[in-house]
Amino acid sequence: MSVRPNDARPAGHKPPFWRDRAKRALIFQLILVAVVAAFLIYIIGNTQANLEARGITTGFGFLSDTAGFGIGQTLIEYSSQSSYGRTFVIGLLNTLLVGGLGVLAASIIGFIVGIARLSPNWLIAKLANAYIETFRNIPLLLQIFFWYFAVLRTLPSARESMAFGEAIFLNVRGLYLPQPLFESGFGLIPATFIVAIVASIALVIWNKRRHEATGKRLPVFWMSLVIIFGLPLLVLVVTGVPVTWEMPVLRGFNFGGGITIIPEFLALWLALSIYTASFIAEIVRSGIQAIPHGQTEAAQALSLPRKLVLRLVVIPQAMRVIIPPLTSQYLNLIKNSSLATAIGYPDLVSVFAGTTLNQTGQAIEVIAMTMAVYLIISLLVSMFMNWFNARVALVER
Amino acid sequence: MIHNKDMIPEQPAPKGTIGPIGWLRGNLFNGPINSLFTLLGLYVLYLLLVPTIQWAFINADWIGDSREDCSRVGACWVFVNARFSQFIYGLYPSEEYWRANIVFAMFAGIIAWMVIPRLPFKRWVTVFALLGFPVVAYVLLHGGYFDLPRVSTHRWGGLMLTLLLASVGMIGALPIGIVLALGRRSNMPIVKTFCVIFIEFWRGVPLITILFMASVMLPLFLPSEINIDRLIRALIGLTLFQSAYMAEVIRGGLQAIPKGQDEAAAALGMTYWKRMGLIIMPQALKMMIPGIVNTFISLFKDTTLVMIIGLFDLLGIVQAALSDSRWLGFSIEGYVFAAFVFWIFCFSMSRYSQYLERKLNTGHKQ
Numbered sequence: 001m002s003v004r005p006n007d008a009r010p011a012g013h014k015p016p017f018w019r020d021r022a023k024r025a026l027i028f029q030l031i032l033v034a035v036v037a038a039f040l041i042y043i044i045g046n047t048q049a050n051l052e053a054r055g056i057t058t059g060f061g062f063l064s065d066t067a068g069f070g071i072g073q074t075l076i077e078y079s080s081q082s083s084y085g086r087t088f089v090i091g092l093l094n095t096l097l098v099g100g101l102g103v104l105a106a107s108i109i110g111f112i113v114g115i116a117r118l119s120p121n122w123l124i125a126k127l128a129n130a131y132i133e134t135f136r137n138i139p140l141l142l143q144i145f146f147w148y149f150a151v152l153r154t155l156p157s158a159r160e161s162m163a164f165g166e167a168i169f170l171n172v173r174g175l176y177l178p179q180p181l182f183e184s185g186f187g188l189i190p191a192t193f194i195v196a197i198v199a200s201i202a203l204v205i206w207n208k209r210r211h212e213a214t215g216k217r218l219p220v221f222w223m224s225l226v227i228i229f230g231l232p233l234l235v236l237v238v239t240g241v242p243v244t245w246e247m248p249v250l251r252g253f254n255f256g257g258g259i260t261i262i263p264e265f266l267a268l269w270l271a272l273s274i275y276t277a278s279f280i281a282e283i284v285r286s287g288i289q290a291i292p293h294g295q296t297e298a299a300q301a302l303s304l305p306r307k308l309v310l311r312l313v314v315i316p317q318a319m320r321v322i323i324p325p326l327t328s329q330y331l332n333l334i335k336n337s338s339l340a341t342a343i344g345y346p347d348l349v350s351v352f353a354g355t356t357l358n359q360t361g362q363a364i365e366v367i368a369m370t371m372a373v374y375l376i377i378s379l380l381v382s383m384f385m386n387w388f389n390a391r392v393a394l395v396e397r
Numbered sequence: 398m399i400h401n402k403d404m405i406p407e408q409p410a411p412k413g414t415i416g417p418i419g420w421l422r423g424n425l426f427n428g429p430i431n432s433l434f435t436l437l438g439l440y441v442l443y444l445l446l447v448p449t450i451q452w453a454f455i456n457a458d459w460i461g462d463s464r465e466d467c468s469r470v471g472a473c474w475v476f477v478n479a480r481f482s483q484f485i486y487g488l489y490p491s492e493e494y495w496r497a498n499i500v501f502a503m504f505a506g507i508i509a510w511m512v513i514p515r516l517p518f519k520r521w522v523t524v525f526a527l528l529g530f531p532v533v534a535y536v537l538l539h540g541g542y543f544d545l546p547r548v549s550t551h552r553w554g555g556l557m558l559t560l561l562l563a564s565v566g567m568i569g570a571l572p573i574g575i576v577l578a579l580g581r582r583s584n585m586p587i588v589k590t591f592c593v594i595f596i597e598f599w600r601g602v603p604l605i606t607i608l609f610m611a612s613v614m615l616p617l618f619l620p621s622e623i624n625i626d627r628l629i630r631a632l633i634g635l636t637l638f639q640s641a642y643m644a645e646v647i648r649g650g651l652q653a654i655p656k657g658q659d660e661a662a663a664a665l666g667m668t669y670w671k672r673m674g675l676i677i678m679p680q681a682l683k684m685m686i687p688g689i690v691n692t693f694i695s696l697f698k699d700t701t702l703v704m705i706i707g708l709f710d711l712l713g714i715v716q717a718a719l720s721d722s723r724w725l726g727f728s729i730e731g732y733v734f735a736a737f738v739f740w741i742f743c744f745s746m747s748r749y750s751q752y753l754e755r756k757l758n759t760g761h762k763q
Contacts, residue, residue, distance in 0.1 A: 029587040036591065043618045050617045121431050122424035123438040137743035138736045139698040142712055146736070149719070150728040335603035342705055353609055363613045371602045371610075378601035 047364070054361070062360045063088070069355055071346045073262050084356050091351035092373060098268055098347065099334040105273035106333060107326075110280025117285045128281065136278035141339055143275055148267035148343045155263075158254050169248055175261040176248035183242040189232050196231040200224030264345035268337065276333045280326060287322035288314070320392045324385055331381050335374060348373060453733075464724060476727040477734045480718050484734070487554015487709050493546065496537045497557055503530060504560065512749065527568055534561075550628040554709035556738065562635060562700040562710065567693055569636035574643025579673065581648055592644070599641035604699050607634045612706045631703045635696070642692045650685035651677065684757060690750035694743050701739075711735055 017023045051058060063085035070080050075093045078086055116128035135143070153172060156162065161171035169176040200223070207220045248258030291314050299313040300306075341350035348370055357366040413419055425435040456471025459478070467473035477484070486497055507526045510516050538561075541547040553561070580592035599607070611634030615625065654677055662672040704713030715731045718724065 025585045029585050032588060032591065046620050047617045050621055053621060121434050123435050127438050127441070133744060137740045137747065139701040139712065139739055141701040142732060142736055142739065145716065146732045150732055338603040338605045341605065349605060353606060363617065367606065367610050367614060371606050374603055374606065375598065375601040
């Protein structure tokens with residue numbers, strides 16, 4: 001770029017500055033900065049004037065004021081005497097709860113449907129396809145409304161609840177499950193669980209070394225499964241099962257005891273999982289199909305057994321294609337959980353950007369905090385993505 | 398030594414490998430596990446389809462004008478029938494429906510013209526769709542010109558509003574998206590940073606917080622004399638949201654063009670804008686169409702969120718109709734109708750984008 005063959009130009013003649021790319025870029029960028037700055041100053045000035053006119057003082061002092069409203073589902077202690085800051089935490093935890101469980105359920109359904117889509121069985125493949133085409137072409141909000149207003153709100157009342165055994169009850173007020181009550185000595189079981197996980201990781205590493213050195217291998221997968229689930233179970237039996245179950249019992253018009261899952265949560269969780277699963281299924285299908293058939297054939301030619309062909313050749317390569325769009329679907333699910341506000345599930349947007357905003361009028365602070373939460377989640381996920389991409393990227397020779 | 402000099406006559410394929418039975422064996426009953434899956438699938442299908450068909454067609458009531466005409470055994474399509482014009486036009490005055498109908502017809506005509514490959518003058522139709530049609534549609538729907546009575550935007554609703562929000566969001570987002578995508582690929586550091594921040598911000602937050610921001614914070618940002626219509630506020634939010642996604646699709650298309658194209662154009666002495674406008678964009682835009690259609694499908698589904706800030710799009714008006722005391726208890730019918738309409742639009746668009754992908758996949762790609 002910097003080499004100019006045109007030396008026939010008379011000495012001392014310089015081209016005008018707007019012909020110089022570097023100077024032009026500089027001027028253009030300065031103009032951009034000036035325009036953006038002017039725009040921000042204009043907005044900030046207006047906002048200050050408007051806030052003064054409405055008598056709202058800016059700042060985050062309101063976070064320590066008493067909230068004075070109740071919330072239907074709280075994972076940590078909360079009462080209407082708690083502060084607005086507490087409502088932020090409650091909302092955030094509820095968002096993360098429905099997001100986390102949604103990601104789990106959507107992945108399970110999505111992987112099953114995606115693999116079923118590739119089944120040699122014509123009927124199963126068509127059913128999976130019908131699932132995908134139905135649910136991904138209907139707006140999520142409509143699906144949430146369907147589950148909430150058309151299904152869960154039309155369930156029978158508490159007295160006529162649908163009972164599954166004498167332990168699980170479903171009615172218009174929600175789903176009632178037995179709650180485990182841990183007695184003293186139960187702490188041993190999670191501790192054993194962690195020890196078992198560490199032990200099986202060690203086993204896997206040892207087995208890999210031994211395999212590389214001697215060519216001999218143990219069925220580590222089944223062995224670690226036995227260790228991870230068998231050991232805690234053994235401890236559970238030895239300590240005499242220090243758990244009792246508190247059953248939900250009908251008292252008057254409603255159930256008491258046990259765990260209550262509110263219908264808003266159920267509707268949101270079902271709709272998010274089913275909707276996102278249809279996208280995940282497509283991602284899984286295209287990921288598996290992206291692996292050229294020659295890879296499988298080459299692995300078979302090396303006389304790898306079918307199980308190892310999948311585990312060592314197809315799945316690692318398919319995951320490289322699947323993981324990036326999969327994480328962006330997870331991100332979409334967490335962002336879409338904000339639709340909770342339409343049915344009143346107390347998530348971050350509904351509690352904090354809804355009730356708290358309306359009560360305090362601190363629109364700017366509240367919206368900024370809410371957006372910051374989602375931005376931080378997105379940023380963390382995209383950082384993970386970049387790290388993952390760098391790790392699995394093909395090293396071309 | 399050949400013992401048999403006669404040709405063996407052609408034999409038919411073994412029984413059970415051809416025809417319907419062969420197909421069944423090959424695709425549904427090859428092996429015990431597969432047979433089990435087939436039976437399971439048939440059972441699921443039976444459980445789903447039989448009650449659905451009975452509810453939606455056999456036991457359904459179609460004709461009438463009040464809830465008394467419904468037997469309540471099956472679906473009550475009377476409800477959808479009675480509310481149909483509201484679902485399509487919202488609260489638009491019924492004597493002015495013809496205006497909305499003209500816009501609908503023009504919209505359908507433009508889409509048909511673009512989709513059918515044989516029709517000529519595609520470029521001019523595109524220009525009209527992007528520049529002329531919005532003006533014509535605004536004049537017709539809003540009125541206030543040429544003796545057309547004014548219909549204020551809070552009466553707009555139903556499918557009309559859904560299509561309007563999606564189309565305006567799309568048409569507005571396209572130029573912003575192009576600028577952002579070019580900016581993100583630019584080698585001017587400030588421009589690039591600015592575009593990256595802009596794109597990642599809008600992509601990182603949920604649409605609903607953007608709509609909240611547009612409805613709560615936009616009035617704070619502007620001088621108090623200016624009062625923006627609620628519909629316009631929603632449109633601004635939707636357009637900015639969509640433009641960030643559009644920018645990423647366009648960037649993907651630009652990356653698919655080999656660098657040699659740009660270098661060859663530069664070697665011919667073309668300026669940046671000529672290279673982009675005459676060489677890169679025409680090739681890239683063609684490749685982007687499937688991606689653009691896909692983002693349009695998401696936008697189309699996302700327009701349902703405007704009901705949360707108080708606009709009555711198709712879902713909003715269905716939801717409002719469901720709370721009418723004369724028609725309580727028909728939520729399934731209402732949702733099924735809305736779902737059906739959305740599904741038809743989204744499914745046909747996704748099929749169109751798949752068709753385009755196949756058509757464009759002619760080996761040009763790197």
